[in-house]
Amino acid sequence: xxxxxxxxxRPTAAQTEAALNPPPGRNGGDLVVESLAGLGAxxxxxxxxxxxxxxxxxxxxxxxxxxxxxxxxxAGFAADAYGRITxxxxxxxxxxxxxxxxxxxxxxxxxxxxxPVLAISSQVPTTGLGGGRHGYLHELPDQAxxxxxxxxxxxxVRTQSQIPSxxxxxxxxxxxxxxxxxxxxxxxxxxxxxxxxPVVTGGDTFPEELPPRPELTAVxxxxxxxxxxxAIVAGGGVVRADAAKKLRQLAERLQAPVVxxxxxxGAFPWTHPLSLQSWLEDxxxxxxxxxxxxxxxxxSGLGELSSNYHTFKPRGRVIQIEADLGKLESNHPALGIxxxxxxxxxxxxxxxxxxxxxxxxxxxxxxxxxxxDRIAAQELTLEQDVLAAVRAALPPGAPSFWDMTIxxxxxxxxxxxxxxxxxxxxQGAGGLxxxxxxxxxxxxxxxxxxxxxxSGDGGALYSVAELATARQYDLNVTWxxxxxxxxxxxREYMTDAFGAPTATELTRPDYVALAESFGVPGVxxxxxxxxxxxxxxxxxxxxxxxxxPAVLRMFAPTHxx
Numbered sequence: 001x002x003x004x005x006x007x008x009x010r011p012t013a014a015q016t017e018a019a020l021n022p023p024p025g026r027n028g029g030d031l032v033v034e035s036l037a038g039l040g041a042x043x044x045x046x047x048x049x050x051x052x053x054x055x056x057x058x059x060x061x062x063x064x065x066x067x068x069x070x071x072x073x074x075a076g077f078a079a080d081a082y083g084r085i086t087x088x089x090x091x092x093x094x095x096x097x098x099x100x101x102x103x104x105x106x107x108x109x110x111x112x113x114x115x116p117v118l119a120i121s122s123q124v125p126t127t128g129l130g131g132g133r134h135g136y137l138h139e140l141p142d143q144a145x146x147x148x149x150x151x152x153x154x155x156x157v158r159t160q161s162q163i164p165s166x167x168x169x170x171x172x173x174x175x176x177x178x179x180x181x182x183x184x185x186x187x188x189x190x191x192x193x194x195x196x197x198p199v200v201t202g203g204d205t206f207p208e209e210l211p212p213r214p215e216l217t218a219v220x221x222x223x224x225x226x227x228x229x230x231a232i233v234a235g236g237g238v239v240r241a242d243a244a245k246k247l248r249q250l251a252e253r254l255q256a257p258v259v260x261x262x263x264x265x266g267a268f269p270w271t272h273p274l275s276l277q278s279w280l281e282d283x284x285x286x287x288x289x290x291x292x293x294x295x296x297x298x299x300s301g302l303g304e305l306s307s308n309y310h311t312f313k314p315r316g317r318v319i320q321i322e323a324d325l326g327k328l329e330s331n332h333p334a335l336g337i338x339x340x341x342x343x344x345x346x347x348x349x350x351x352x353x354x355x356x357x358x359x360x361x362x363x364x365x366x367x368x369x370x371x372x373d374r375i376a377a378q379e380l381t382l383e384q385d386v387l388a389a390v391r392a393a394l395p396p397g398a399p400s401f402w403d404m405t406i407x408x409x410x411x412x413x414x415x416x417x418x419x420x421x422x423x424x425x426x427q428g429a430g431g432l433x434x435x436x437x438x439x440x441x442x443x444x445x446x447x448x449x450x451x452x453x454x455s456g457d458g459g460a461l462y463s464v465a466e467l468a469t470a471r472q473y474d475l476n477v478t479w480x481x482x483x484x485x486x487x488x489x490x491r492e493y494m495t496d497a498f499g500a501p502t503a504t505e506l507t508r509p510d511y512v513a514l515a516e517s518f519g520v521p522g523v524x525x526x527x528x529x530x531x532x533x534x535x536x537x538x539x540x541x542x543x544x545x546x547x548x549p550a551v552l553r554m555f556a557p558t559h560x561x
Contacts, residue, residue: 022198028160028191029058031200032120035167036091037064038203041118043444045079047072049095051122051138054191056093064091067444067473069437070465072099076106076117077434078441080181081401083116084424085445087242089174089182094121096188097138100146105431107150110181112428113263114240114324116174117181119151120167125189126158144185152180160190164200176207177340178323179240210323212339217347220296220319220335225353227294229316230256231276235306236263237299237323241342244268244420247298250349255357256296257364259285261306262427264299266417273361277368279413281308283558284370288363292316297334299341301327305412305427309559321345375555383410383552386527390454390480391416393534398449399424399442403435405456406488406552413555433462436479440466443475450476450538457483457508464509467518470543478537478544481511484551492554515545522547 032055043065048056059066069075079090094100100121110117124136131141144154153173155166170182238247244267251258251274258268259276279285286308293316300306318334321344328336387410396418402408402425417423426434439453460481486505494501515522522545525533537544
């Protein structure tokens with residue numbers, strides 16, 4: 001009798017010949033790029049450095065497309081966006097020490113947003129591993145330790161034969177839910193040494209699925225079926241699991257109002273009668289969710305931004321579906337279901353009863369009316385007009401990437417993303433400089449749509465070097481820079497807290513002239529001409545910059561006092 005585990009895939013004649021007679025001139029770097037290609041990678045991001053030259057030289061002998069950015073952190077943001085758009089693990093090639101460490105903020109964002117990034121860094125020669133102080137350039141006592149608290153998994157290679165397996169293991173880790181960044185480091189001498197190891201031709205990996213426990217979904221379905229006032233909070237896990245349609249089916253069957261978190265933008269149709277949209281930083285929404293007798297939270301940890309800064313105090317029963325075990329019941333007691341959002345929603349759809357509740361759309365409209373009245377009372381028409389102009393100019397299927405800036409904070413609550421996986425921001429880790437390099441990565445992933453990046457002038461200064469990248473690869477990215485002369489949100493925070501701002505005002509360049517110096521078309525616009533200027537820029541092939549001089553204000557918070 002033959003068992004499945006006894007089956008062995010036999011090489012073809014061509015594979016045998018290639019294995020017995022590998023081409024000359026290959027090194028450890030070739031094993032890296034061959035392993036990536038064998039796993040299905042087509043594109044890599046990165047920045048070369050002295051210890052990593054073996055990997056980059058091997059790219060010449062590979063069919064992998066290389067996208068080189070000017071700063072490692074920006075390369076990490078580009079890989080993050082490529083992973084979000086494609087759902088694939090995005091390879092990120094880096095050098096040792098300063099080069100590797102410069103990527104940390106981007107990897108933190110990827111971890112917070114569950115973006116699959118496969119970072120592969122060089123290391124000092126093998127003799128330098130283990131903490132000895134040999135004085136190698138870029139030497140750290142323990143480079144991997146700098147990443148262990150940031151990424152999902154760390155993989156240190158010591159010999160060439162370990163390279164294919166280490167990369168395959170890291171790839172699997174990156175794509176096992178919850179997705180996230182992983183770290184592989186390979187010493188310089190291992191990368192440079194000539195290799196007799198056969199060409200890597202295989203590399204299939206099978207990330208494990210995370211189905212829900214059936215006894216838990218049975219209880220959840222019973223609670224939801226019998227609820228009088230059910231409600232749903234849909235987080236980024238719904239988007240990443242491609243589960244928006246299942247969410248809509250469940251909400252309609254239960255007649256349960258849905259609010260999406262800032263990371264879950266687009267998970268539920270904005271104008272649906274059951275849509276509470278994304279007004280999470282609002283007391284009226286918070287009160288509504290607190291009043292639910294059964295609250296289903298899917299793909300969210302109900303962190304600071306998703307709980308109106310932890311002022312949300314549910315009075316009913318909470319059911320939480322979450323793929324990240326560390327987030328399960330971390331903020332509120334719940335029926336915790338550790339599962340992928342898509343599989344858990346499917347299980348609920350198979351077991352939940354149908355509810356009728358004609359009052360649900362009316363209650364949703366009442367909340368949204370209260371939110372609109374609150375915002376209208378603050379005379380913030382400039383901000384609303386600017387956001388409406390952006391929405392009007394951006395084609396419905398085009399992705400947008402937002403930096404940490406006042407217009408993005410408005411967009412979290414008030415922007416209709418139109419579709420899942422089209423609006424992304426750095427709200428996971430909250431670092432500056434995300435918008436433009438991430439948009440470049442998205443344009444590489446899908447050149448069929450224009451991509452919008454939105455930054456303030458402070459965040460833009462983190463990323464100006466990547467105008468050269470945008471021009472070099474002729475990427476279809478339009479960069480909207482809202483120029484208010486400084487760190488606008490920090491100016492507001494400090495003025496509110498201390499009566500005056502400190503260290504928030506910036507000397508900045510003429511962004512239009514700067515863009516044009518890179519060969520990128522630039523235009524200075526106004527709130528009145530923004531929609532037309534932005535639409536024109538987005539419709540033109542290649543990169544462009546639109547600069548809007550404007551001082552925007554935030555709506556009043558409801559979590560204070």
